[in-house]
Amino acid sequence: xxxxxxxxxxxxxxxxxxxxxxxxxxxxxxxxxxxxxxxxxxxxxxxxxxxxxxxxxxxxxxxxxxxxxxxxxxxxxxxxxxxxxxxxxxxxxxxxxxxxxxxxxxxxxxxxxxxxxxxxxxxxxxxxxxxxxxxxxxxxxxxxxxxxxxxxxxxxxxxxxxxxxxxxxxxxxxxxxxxxxxxxxxxxxxxxxxxxxxxxxxxxxxxxxxxxxxxxxxxxxxxxxxxxxxxxxxxxxxxxxxxxxxxxxxxxxxxxxxxxxxxxxxxxxxxxxxxxxxxxxxxxxxxxxxxxxxxxxxxxxxxxxxxxxxxxxxxxxxxxxxxxxxxxxxxxxxxxxxxxxxxxxxxxxxxxxxxxxxxxxxxxxxxxxxxxxxxxxxxxxxxxxxxxxxxxxxxxxxxxxxxxxxxxxxxxxxxxxxxxxxxxxxxxxxxxxxxxxxxxxxxxxxxxxxxxxxxxxxxxxxxxxxxxxxxxxxxxxxxxxxxxxxxxxxxxxxxxxxxxxxxxxxxxxxxxxxxxxxxxxxxxxxxxxxxxxxxxxxxxxxxxxxxxxxxxxxxxxxxxxxxxxxxxxxxxxxxxxxxxxxxxxxxxxxxxxxxxxxxxxxxxxxxxxxxxxxxxxxxxxxxxxxxxxxxxxxxxxxxxxxxxxxxxxxxxxxxxx
Amino acid sequence: xxxxxxxxxxxxxxxxxxxxxxxxxxxxxxxxxxxxxxxxxxxxxxxxxxxxxxxxxxxxxxxxxxxxxxxxxxxxxxxxxxxxxxxxxxxxxxxxxxxxxxxxxxxxxxxxxxxxxxxxxxxxxxxxxxxxxxxxxxxxxxxxxxxxxxxxxxxxxxxxxxxxxxxxxxxxxxxxxxxxxxxxxxxxxxxxxxxxxxxxxxxxxxxxxxxxxxxxxxxxxxxxxxxxxxxxxxxxxxxxxxxxxxxxxxxxxxxxxxxxxxxxxxxxxxxxx
Numbered sequence: 001x002x003x004x005x006x007x008x009x010x011x012x013x014x015x016x017x018x019x020x021x022x023x024x025x026x027x028x029x030x031x032x033x034x035x036x037x038x039x040x041x042x043x044x045x046x047x048x049x050x051x052x053x054x055x056x057x058x059x060x061x062x063x064x065x066x067x068x069x070x071x072x073x074x075x076x077x078x079x080x081x082x083x084x085x086x087x088x089x090x091x092x093x094x095x096x097x098x099x100x101x102x103x104x105x106x107x108x109x110x111x112x113x114x115x116x117x118x119x120x121x122x123x124x125x126x127x128x129x130x131x132x133x134x135x136x137x138x139x140x141x142x143x144x145x146x147x148x149x150x151x152x153x154x155x156x157x158x159x160x161x162x163x164x165x166x167x168x169x170x171x172x173x174x175x176x177x178x179x180x181x182x183x184x185x186x187x188x189x190x191x192x193x194x195x196x197x198x199x200x201x202x203x204x205x206x207x208x209x210x211x212x213x214x215x216x217x218x219x220x221x222x223x224x225x226x227x228x229x230x231x232x233x234x235x236x237x238x239x240x241x242x243x244x245x246x247x248x249x250x251x252x253x254x255x256x257x258x259x260x261x262x263x264x265x266x267x268x269x270x271x272x273x274x275x276x277x278x279x280x281x282x283x284x285x286x287x288x289x290x291x292x293x294x295x296x297x298x299x300x301x302x303x304x305x306x307x308x309x310x311x312x313x314x315x316x317x318x319x320x321x322x323x324x325x326x327x328x329x330x331x332x333x334x335x336x337x338x339x340x341x342x343x344x345x346x347x348x349x350x351x352x353x354x355x356x357x358x359x360x361x362x363x364x365x366x367x368x369x370x371x372x373x374x375x376x377x378x379x380x381x382x383x384x385x386x387x388x389x390x391x392x393x394x395x396x397x398x399x400x401x402x403x404x405x406x407x408x409x410x411x412x413x414x415x416x417x418x419x420x421x422x423x424x425x426x427x428x429x430x431x432x433x434x435x436x437x438x439x440x441x442x443x444x445x446x447x448x449x450x451x452x453x454x455x456x457x458x459x460x461x462x463x464x465x466x467x468x469x470x471x472x473x474x475x476x477x478x479x480x481x482x483x484x485x486x487x488x489x490x491x492x493x494x495x496x497x498x499x500x501x502x503x504x505x506x507x508x509x510x511x512x513x514x515x516x517x518x519x520x521x522x523x524x525x526x527x528x529x530x531x532x533x534x535x536x537x538x539x540x541x542x543x544x545x546x547x548x549x550x551x552x553x554x555x556x557x558x559x560x561x562x563x564x565x566x567x568x569x570x571x572x573x574x575x576x577x578x579x580x581x582x583x584x585x586x587x588x589x590x591x592x593x594x595x596x597x598x599x600x601x602x603x604x605x606x607x608x609x610x611x612x613x614x615x616x617x618x619x620x621x622x623x624x625x626x627x628x629x630x631x632x633x634x635x636x637x638x639x640x641x642x643x644x645x646x647x648x649x650x651x652x653x654x655x656x657x
Numbered sequence: 658x659x660x661x662x663x664x665x666x667x668x669x670x671x672x673x674x675x676x677x678x679x680x681x682x683x684x685x686x687x688x689x690x691x692x693x694x695x696x697x698x699x700x701x702x703x704x705x706x707x708x709x710x711x712x713x714x715x716x717x718x719x720x721x722x723x724x725x726x727x728x729x730x731x732x733x734x735x736x737x738x739x740x741x742x743x744x745x746x747x748x749x750x751x752x753x754x755x756x757x758x759x760x761x762x763x764x765x766x767x768x769x770x771x772x773x774x775x776x777x778x779x780x781x782x783x784x785x786x787x788x789x790x791x792x793x794x795x796x797x798x799x800x801x802x803x804x805x806x807x808x809x810x811x812x813x814x815x816x817x818x819x820x821x822x823x824x825x826x827x828x829x830x831x832x833x834x835x836x837x838x839x840x841x842x843x844x845x846x847x848x849x850x851x852x853x854x855x856x857x858x859x860x861x862x863x864x865x866x867x868x869x870x871x872x873x874x875x876x877x878x879x880x881x882x883x884x885x886x887x888x889x890x891x892x893x894x895x896x897x898x899x900x901x902x903x904x905x906x907x908x909x910x911x912x913x914x915x916x917x918x919x920x921x922x923x924x925x926x927x928x929x930x
Contacts (some may be wrong), residue, residue: 034817037811147871148871151874262817265818
């Protein structure tokens with residue numbers, strides 16, 4: 001590849017990479033967005049002009065070097081340009097989660113002291129206006145979509161296009177200033193600040209330098225041979241480090257095109273139309289897609305269903321081996337090729353995966369069945385393990401060494417070590433600079449030698465060198481008999497069942513493990529429909545005896561599988577209940593990236609936990625809920641508690657403890 | 658409300674409303690011996706959101722059908738944009754710039770959302786059947802222009818994800834939104850909404866209210882709506898006509914109407930002692 005062999009000389013910032021791309025790939029598409037039913041596109045040259053105009057407009061508006069510019073909205077070319085324009089004028093872009101409530105935004109905006117905010121639409125404008133009194137440094141807001149905003153007071157409010165026009169008009173005056181500021185950017189200047197959602201406490205602002213971002217992009221692009229002809233679909237939150245690396249870091253490094261969906265609901269349609277070659281999704285997305293396929297196959301005719309089942313069984317047998325280039329018999333290959341022609345190919349096309357060369361999943365453990373399903377179709381789906389603090393990459397799976405139970409080998413440039421108590425540490429060029437205005441946390445996380453604590457417990461497999469993650473280090477505890485308690489390990493096994501959306505396992509310092517379950521409304525709802533079970537709400541379906549029975553079977557199967565691992569056999573679930581509401585980020589029970597906040601759940605539902613442990617058969621409970629608009633209400637229910645069969649084991653001491 | 662004049666008035670939220678877009682003068686409508694509407698007069702001003710409310714059977718839908726030209730009243734005159742409207746067929750009324758949605762959704766179920774909304778452009782198409790079938794020259798240009806306009810509506814109402822979905826597969830609330838899209842595609846001067854929120858849940862109602870306000874704000878469309886949900890009516894509309902047993906019993910701002918004794922009686926009932 002041309003660009004990875006190039007020295008990074010002179011290419012020490014994202015705006016510098018933009019300049020290179022505009023010169024080298026000037027007429028190649030850099031951005032596409034579907035709008036008004038048509039894919040609109042911008043070449044690298046056009047993107048560079050748009051970004052220049054915006055940057056000049058920002059100078060015109062009074063943006064100074066070192067200012068923080070918050071960016072809130074869904075993935076749109078204009079907002080990516082905003083980030084690069086902010087960098088170009090020496091400011092620091094801070095993307096925020098667009099579905100965050102106003103108060104959550106207020107904390108972040110106040111913490112970084114953003115003077116300028118660039119938002120997508122009226123919804124975000126309203127949220128910022130709602131909290132602007134708490135923001136002493138906030139000065140101006142720029143919006144993209146003028147819909148509904150005509151009558152707003154425009155003293156501090158500006159339309160994106162106007163800012164660009166003003167910038168363009170003032171180009172003679174401000175271009176020297178822009179060039180001067182751009183020339184100052186180097187490897188050590190700040191590239192972006194990203195707030196981690198934080199499973200505990202307030203979000204922390206992770207400061208990433210150009211070195212972090214560009215080195216990580218360079219190494220990872222070389223690892224997977226990414227080139228200028230990749231196509232990606234940008235649909236994951238812009239505030240998430242992964243999106244920043246894929247849609248800005250790697251895209252600018254390699255010069256590939258970033259495609260933005262029409263709106264949040266059209267992602268699947270757009271995915272199919274674009275057919276990305278490089279694709280990333282959290283396990284949840286793969287899971288949902290697989291569930292949809294399975295639901296549709298349930299409704300298909302008998303012949304089609306038979307064909308699907310037969311060929312999928314064959315794919316499961318030989319697909320992954322063919323993908324890994326291992327020896328497979330001629331007859332199996334012919335049968336697989338036939339299947340590809342009639343089943344796998346069309347299915348991949350429907351899913352939008354026809355052209356995927358490299359696919360990644362990360363963030364959570366992925367169910368082996370789900371993982372194998374995609375790999376057996378011939379999709380090169382791999383796992384990686386990363387963090388915001390590492391600029392994503394800690395470990396990745398190389399082609400040909402892909403397994404569902406490991407997260408791969410250290411990424412290029414990354415060193416790993418496991419501490420005495422089992423926690424994973426890493427050191428790499430991607431290691432973040434610091435947490436903004438939080439030296440204590442920085443010191444806690446990163447030692448003077450540059451080693452960073454991941455907060456995850458894991459071990460490196462001796463024969464393969466692959467890293468295996470067991471659980472969050474702080475969640476790993478001990479049962480009262482001294483055996484290891486790893487809730488996430490059990491929860492993941494439970495969540496691999498399509499019927500179970502979330503599970504929370506308790507048992508630290510206790511004799512037995514208990515569990516809360518959330519059912520998956522679309523999967524269980526579909527099952528209910530096919531079995532003529534009427535229900536009107538999540539709560540009603542969750543309380544149905546047949547649903548409880550099914551979940552009980554899942555729990556018992558998981559117990560069997562947990563019992564096979566002598567280290568973790570104490571974590572079998574003895575009793576469980578199905579929660580009367582879905583755990584929700586709006587209620588603070590989950591993070592915006594949908595990770596369960598264990599402590600909060602534990603506090604909030606303490607009555608239920610007590611009931612699980614005191615042997616009650618059922619419990620009445622009342623819970624406060626927050627609606628999407630911020631209003632509060634409450635729901636109450638009587639929940640049935642079930643006992644699950646466990647496999648008897650003799651308690652074991654853990655060597656590490 | 659500020660002073661009301663022939664030229665218009667300024668609403669509480671500071672919008673400037675123009676002169677009379679439509680005026681109903683002493684309308685009476687009978688079906689055989691049944692009097693549906695008795696001597697009702699009111700006007701609809703340019704740019705306002707005007708509601709017609711009343712208990713069941715008060716004659717609201719009949720009134721809306723008179724406005725849309727579907728019913729011809731036995732007595733009274735309908736004035737539209739300063740001219741007395743002669744007796745017209747509904748499609749002629751549509752050409753004049755009046756579009757509507759229906760209480761019981763009236764979409765083409767087997768057609769996609771896009772095609773349904775495109776039918777709303779019918780009054781803006783000049784080429785004949787033959788030219789359309791050949792799809793050359795003017796017909797093609799016209800189709801492209803209309804599609805562009807329709808895509809703006811689709812974007813405005815946020816229904817991109819269901820663009821190609823057959824209407825029959827959509828949930829109720831979405832169908833209502835598609836109907837609104839089709840009505841908007843006609844670029845109406847006056848938009849008639851017959852119970853736009855009927856049968857919706859709270860969230861759908863909020864969405865629909867938002868869209869009604871946005872349509873009025875963005876396109877300056879005058880809107881007349883019939884609605885049962887009093888909360889919605891009072892929040893959305895600038896002025897309200899109240900009907901009961903085919904007669905007008907109140908007319909004014911939501912506050913005025915809310916405090917009108919006749920209206921209270923009609924809704925809550927009066928004790929006869």
